[in-house]
Amino acid sequence: MQAISVQQPWAFTIARGAKPVSNQGLPTAYRGPLLIHASMRVDLTACDSPLVQAAGWDPSDPLAAIGAVIAVADLEGVCSAAASGGACDCGPWAAPGLHHWRLANVRALPRPIVALGRTDMWEPKPALVAEIKAMFSTAAAATAASVAGAVSDPHG
Numbered sequence: 545m546q547a548i549s550v551q552q553p554w555a556f557t558i559a560r561g562a563k564p565v566s567n568q569g570l571p572t573a574y575r576g577p578l579l580i581h582a583s584m585r586v587d588l589t590a591c592d593s594p595l596v597q598a599a600g601w602d603p604s605d606p607l608a609a610i611g612a613v614i615a616v617a618d619l620e621g622v623c624s625a626a627a628s629g630g631a632c633d634c635g636p637w638a639a640p641g642l643h644h645w646r647l648a649n650v651r652a653l654p655r656p657i658v659a660l661g662r663t664d665m666w667e668p669k670p671a672l673v674a675e676i677k678a679m680f681s682t683a684a685a686a687t688a689a690s691v692a693g694a695v696s697d698p699h700g
């Protein structure tokens with residue numbers, strides 16, 4: 545498990561599943577689960593971007609938190625075409641001159657978990673990973689219980 549720190553509102557748009565690429569200065573050989581951590585800094589000019597607005601940017605949404613892990617994604621590949629000046633099909637969120645980390649299967653956390661981030665990619669502490677796994681399994685159990693209750697409870 546690895547993590548990246550991303551400024552808001554970009555972290556929000558990733559967590560919402562709207563932004564399938566993360567623009568990074570460096571490539572990585574890592575593939576697998578990647579925590580999306582919203583850093584303490586906010587890119588204020590980006591909040592007015594049409595792309596960000598179309599993604600439903602809402603400063604009062606829990607996913608707009610800063611200084612917290614807000615989602616888990618799978619890092620499936622890195623497109624480096626633009627970094628060497630070439631064209632690619634990474635879409636409107638991909639920035640020229642940077643490496644495009646392609647994200648898939650984004651799962652927003654049920655609630656943000658406050659954590660210190662770092663620049664570039666970093667390895668989350670085991671306690672943080674455990675907390676996130678527990679959060680998802682609790683949420684899955686609650687969903688299963690409510691579905692089972694709705695189906696099998698003849699008195700309800």
Ligand SMILES: [Zn+2]
Pocket residue numbers: 623624625626632633634638644
């Ligand atoms: Zn690309």
